[in-house]
Amino acid sequence: MKKILFSAVIASAIISCQKEQKVDYTLIQGKIDNATAKEVVIKGNDFSKAIAxxxxxxxADTLRVNSGYYSLAEGRESTTIYLEPGYNINVTLDTKEFDETITYTGNGAENSNFLASKFLIEEKEAIAPQELYKLEEEAxxxxxQEDKDKIAKSLGEAQNLDEDFVALETKNINYDYLxxxxxxTNAHRYLTKNNDFVPSEGFEAELAELDFNNEADYNNFAGYQNLVKSHYNEKIATLDSTTTIADVLTSIEAKSIKNDLAQMLSYRxxxxxxxxxELYLAIMDASSNEEFKQKLEKKYTTIQKLAKGNxxxxxxxxxxYKGGTTSLEDLKGKYVYVDVWATWCGPCKREIPFLKEVEKEYHGKDIEFVSISVDKAADKEKWxxxxxxxxLKGVQLFADKDWSSDFVKNYAITGIPRFILIDPDxxxxxxxxxxPSNPKLKETLNTLL
Incomplete structure (x- = not known):
């Protein structure tokens, strides 16, 4: 009898141990035909892993991830997958037809297969954004709504999907629609060149009750992220005299939203x-991202040195371009108007006709027009x-270390084109x-020359 009781206790202990052993990782493996890279990269919120x-x-690799959406990228192509601890997923695809050939098998594969089929449906039904937002509001x-209904119908008909995934996807589909x-409104005004356009009453009624402070949804859904960023950008753009940016940041409870908005505002x-x-102090107080704050502090310190007269x-x-080398010191004695640009930069190239016009108007005056390319060394011939x-006229120069050039870093340049005006001293x-496209440039130059 004692032996029987002892055996029962041991068996119970083993079963209990087995129940406590919950799998906390995901297995992923696969095969990429006609690979264009040396690795696949899995990315999600606060997670990134390259697999050779x-x-x-x-x-093949083991991933310690939370449940949710992730991207799987190979070279320049990527797709969305859904992962949970305990999944064992096998991926196959051919890069020559990336989206059309991607297939998942194994435990948890059905959810990602749905996402792959969803993308193909969206691709088939989509029209170009510039055409979509030109449509009159009823159309x-x-x-x-038609696109939303087709995806929702596909979700309802899909087999063997996890309940949690279906709940997430239902939200995801709705957020994309919203x-x-x-x-x-803004896209239609821009594309139709009708800044007076106002949608009919009730057009945006579905947005009225939206919660813009949902941490979980912000981390899960790109559509919701777009909604949140647009909401707070609009709120900040229309601030009245009694509200500050600091007030807006303080009102946000969701950590991820507050940190991302702080980072977006830092470009201002x-x-x-x-x-x-004022903006710097508000951002530093609001953000909990220490790495970002260190970079911003360095940027702000640099900007303080760029005051007029320094x-x-x-x-x-x-x-x-004409031969030899040129230094800023060589140009002393004249005003210098610097254009920092690159051959791949669309907005930079759109300024070229205006810059030529300005150069022609002030030709022979006490000013040098200097264009500095931040193209990579490998693209020097393109320059x-x-x-x-x-x-291109004026003084055409090629920066020594593209974005890492001291001149670029010391002017805190993080976007181009960037224009700088320096006096003869x-x-x-x-x-x-x-x-150059801004009439204020000629107004400024006319006061100097």
């Missing part, structure tokens, strides 16, 4: 923004070719001068 591809295109709303709805901190100090950061020995093809007039 073997010579035959196979890969627009009918189109996005995101398009929220985008319509610039030499030309007279409210940079000595300009210098560049030395930049390659000159030379574009200078020749577009018959080498001091800053404006670290963020008007673009």
């Amino acid at each position: 591809l073997k010579e035959d295109g196979t890969f 627009f709303k009918a189109k996005i 995101s398009k709805l929220a985008t319509y 901190i610039s030499p030309s923004n007279e409210n940079s100090e 000595p300009s950061p210098s560049f030395d020995g930049y390659e000159n 030379k070719q574009m200078v020749a093809d577009k018959e 080498g001091n800053i007039i404006s670290a963020d001068a008007p673009r």
Whole structure:
């Protein structure tokens, strides 16, 4: 009898131990035909892992991830997958037809297979955004409702999906619909060149009760992220005299939303923004991202040195298209208008006709027009070719270390085109001068020349 009782106790203990052993990882493996990269990359919220591809295109790894949506990328192509601890998923695809050939098998595969089929449905039904948002509101709303219904129907007909996944996807489909709805007014005004357009009463009624402070949904759904960012951008753009940006940031409870909004607002901190100090302090107080705050502190310290009248950061020995090298010191004695640009930059190229016009108008005056390319060294020939093809005038220079050049970093340049105006003594007039397309540039130059 004692032996029987002892055996029962041992068996019970083993069963209890087995019940406590919950799998906390996901297994993923697969094969990529015609691979274009040496690895696949899995990314999600606060998670990123590169998995090496073997010579035959196979890969395998163990992922410690939370339940949710992730991207699987190979080279320049990517797809959305759904992962949970305990899943064991096998992926196969051919990069020559990436989206059409991707297939999942194994435990948990059905959810990702649905996402793959959903993408193909969306691709088939989609019309170009510029055409979608040009539609009159009745036709627009009918189109996005039709698209939403087709995806919802596909979700309802899919077999063997996890209940949690279905709940998430139902939300996801709705947020994508609402995101398009929220985008319509401004996009329609822009594309139809009708700034007076106002949607009919009730057009955006479905947005009225939306909660813009949902941490979980923000981390899960791109559509919801777009809604939240648009909401707070609009709120900040229409602030009245009694509300500050700091008030808006303080009102947000969701950590991820507050951190992302703080990071978005940091781009407004610039030499030309007279409210940079107020904005800087508000962002530093709101953000809990220490790495970001360290970078912002460094940027702000740099910007403080770019006040009008301070000595300009210098560049030395930049390659000159016409031969030899040129330094900022060589240009002392004249005003200098600097254009920081690159051959791949669309907005930069759109300024070229305006810059040529300004150069022509002030030709022979006490000013040098200097264009500095931040193209990579490997693209130097492209730079030379574009200078020749577009018959660019002025002093054409090639930065020594593209974005890592001291001149670029010392002017806190994080986006191009960027224009800078320097006086004959080498001091800053404006670290963020008007673009050639802005009439204020000629107004400024006329007061100087």
